[in-house]
Amino acid sequence: MYSLRVIDDSTPDSTHSPEAIDLADAYAVKTPEDSRRLYRQWAKTYNKTFIEANSYIYPRAIVELFATHVPKLPALKVVDVGCGTGAVGSYLSSLRPECAIDGYDISPEMLAQASLLRRSDNSAVYENLVEVDLTGQLPQQKFDAMTSSGTFTHGHLGPETLLALIDLVVQDGWFVVGVNAEHFEARGFNRAIDSAVLQGRITAPFIELVDVYGPGSPHHGDRAKVCIFRRTNGHE
């Protein structure tokens, strides 16, 4: 299931060229429509000008934590929320090839990049790539586990969306979800997570602080809190 909307790109919607888009532009996003617009322009250059140029090591850290905490079960169904061009899926499919991975993202252009990724056996990294605004109505699918890097950050998804996304995972399923550390504090993710624990929806989280960027990156020192927990009851 991969839907690509036709978008009129004839009107440039940023004063930047795609090569000049950077972290400040991403943090300046305020609405889902801003995200659609930004990532429409950034999709083709994102891997080079963001991932490579900034030594962006966060997706690898997420996958390593996933591999440490989530048991190796056959045919585990995983959803990568805000999958973008597919960095998490790429690492996950090589470290845990038994996982069937779906990617959810608001940007059809980012999903188009993710659709190009292949596993070592030449099958697609992502089984399904779904265009969805995660702040709106969610698909009906259920997954055994959820991952995310770079999407719970300034201007992007907040704690209320994390709470809504719990419903995408089956009872006893796993979450390995990164949240930018400043955004975590500023938006009160701890309160949202505590409330879900108190309501018996999830286990108390294990929170791991990781580097988002490697040494030498202009942004080295930025951290993310990776929240690892399980769903404890189901409203299925």
Ligand SMILES: C[S@@+](CC[C@H](N)C(=O)[O-])C[C@H]1O[C@@H](n2cnc3c(N)ncnc32)[C@H](O)[C@@H]1O
């Ligand atoms: C910084 S990128 C991270 C992409 C990828 N996970 C990575 O680590 O490289 C943030 C992604 O979140 C997506 N996004 C932003 N707002 C969203 C929303 N409301 N619903 C779904 N995806 C959204 C963007 O389209 C973009 O692909």
